[in-house]
Amino acid sequence: MSRGRRLLRRGRLIVVEGIDGSGKSTQIKLLHKWLEARGHQVVFTEWNSSDLVRQATKRGKKKNLLTPTTFSLLHATDFADRLTYRIIPYLKAGITVLADRYIYTAFARDIARGVDPRWARDLYKFAVTPDVAFYFRVPIEVAVGRILGTRAKIKFYEAGMDLGLSPDAVESFRLFQGRVLEEYDRMTEEFGFRVIDGTRPIDSQQQQVRSIVARLYNRDAGLFEAAS
Numbered sequence: 001m002s003r004g005r006r007l008l009r010r011g012r013l014i015v016v017e018g019i020d021g022s023g024k025s026t027q028i029k030l031l032h033k034w035l036e037a038r039g040h041q042v043v044f045t046e047w048n049s050s051d052l053v054r055q056a057t058k059r060g061k062k063k064n065l066l067t068p069t070t071f072s073l074l075h076a077t078d079f080a081d082r083l084t085y086r087i088i089p090y091l092k093a094g095i096t097v098l099a100d101r102y103i104y105t106a107f108a109r110d111i112a113r114g115v116d117p118r119w120a121r122d123l124y125k126f127a128v129t130p131d132v133a134f135y136f137r138v139p140i141e142v143a144v145g146r147i148l149g150t151r152a153k154i155k156f157y158e159a160g161m162d163l164g165l166s167p168d169a170v171e172s173f174r175l176f177q178g179r180v181l182e183e184y185d186r187m188t189e190e191f192g193f194r195v196i197d198g199t200r201p202i203d204s205q206q207q208q209v210r211s212i213v214a215r216l217y218n219r220d221a222g223l224f225e226a227a228s
Contacts, residue, residue, distance in 0.1 A: 010094035013087065013128060014213065015102040017184065018136035019177045020158050021143030022198045023205070027136065028100050030206045031213065035096060040217075043090050047101030048074075050081040061157060068113035071157075075106050076123045088128065103127045104135075104187055112179035113163060131216055133191060134209060135184055138198035140174050147173075 014031070016024040028044075035042050048057060053074050060066040060074070090097050103124040110120045138146075147154055148170075156162070159169045160176025188195060194212055196205050 011091035012096045012216065013091060013099065013130040014096065014216075015099045015104075015130040015133040016136065017101060017104045017108075017133060017193070018198060019138065019140075019143055019180050019184070020173075021146040021177075022136040022138045023146070023202070024134070024136040024198075025100055026202060027134070027196070027205055027209055028098050030202075031209055032098055034206075034210060035098075035213070041095040042098060043086065043095055044098045044100070045082050045086045046099070047105055048078050050078040052081045053078045064156075064162065066157070066162065068110065068115050071113065072106065072110045072115050072120060072123065075110075079103065079106070079124065080126070083127065091128070099130070102130060102133065104133065104184070104191065104193075107187060108180045108183035111183050112176060113160070132212060133193050134196055134212075135188060135193035136196045136198040136205070137181075137184070140178055140181065142199055143177060144170060144173060 014028075016028045018024040032042055032044060048054070057066075057074050057078075060070065066074070087097050087099070106124060107117075107120055111117050144154075147158075154169045154173045156169075159173035160179075161169060161172050163172075163176060165175040166172040184193075187193065196208055198205065
């Protein structure tokens with residue numbers, strides 16, 4: 001994994017990524033429970049959850065005031081706040097941090113909205129490189145079916161309606177999330193994503209995730225034992 005700041009730390013940073021409806025949130029919740037059941041200290045953080053910008057983002061969305069650049073800056077502020085207070089201190093304390101979305105969400109969504117790729121990347125140069133980043137990949141139609149199966153309608157910005165791609169929310173979702181999906185696919189090799197087939201049964205996906213995470217911990221334990 002490349003293009004990130006290395007941090008002297010004892011904890012592990014595990015990230016999940018994917019388009020809306022990919023199932024990544026379900027998987028990280030299952031992983032959280034599994035790690036805690038095995039005695040690991042774990043904290044959780046998710047995209048756009050900082051109190052610093054939550055209300056500003058909410059008001060901007062409600063009034064449809066958010067341009068692609070404004071969106072980008074708000075999310076970068078959210079990330080910087082959480083990195084400072086919800087990620088780095090825990091990593092230094094030896095605690096595992098699980099992140100539901102990381103900087104790759106910004107890269108995918110912002111570029112899909114027309115933001116300059118170099119500018120978007122430079123905005124997050126201060127980010128810490130995760131130990132592993134899982135990318136849950138699903139076709140657009142699967143994502144649409146899952147979202148409409150759990151709620152009555154697709155959200156305005158989730159569908160990229162601010163871009164004027166289509167007056168129909170479902171079609172706009174297909175077009176916008178299709179762009180986001182393309183960006184994720186482009187980043188897979190660059191950032192060393194561990195790609196998980198999000199159409200497989202939930203238990204099967206989770207077993208694959210656990211296997212990769214277990215190897216991460218076993219590797220670290222082996223290095224620690226060898227050093228001691």
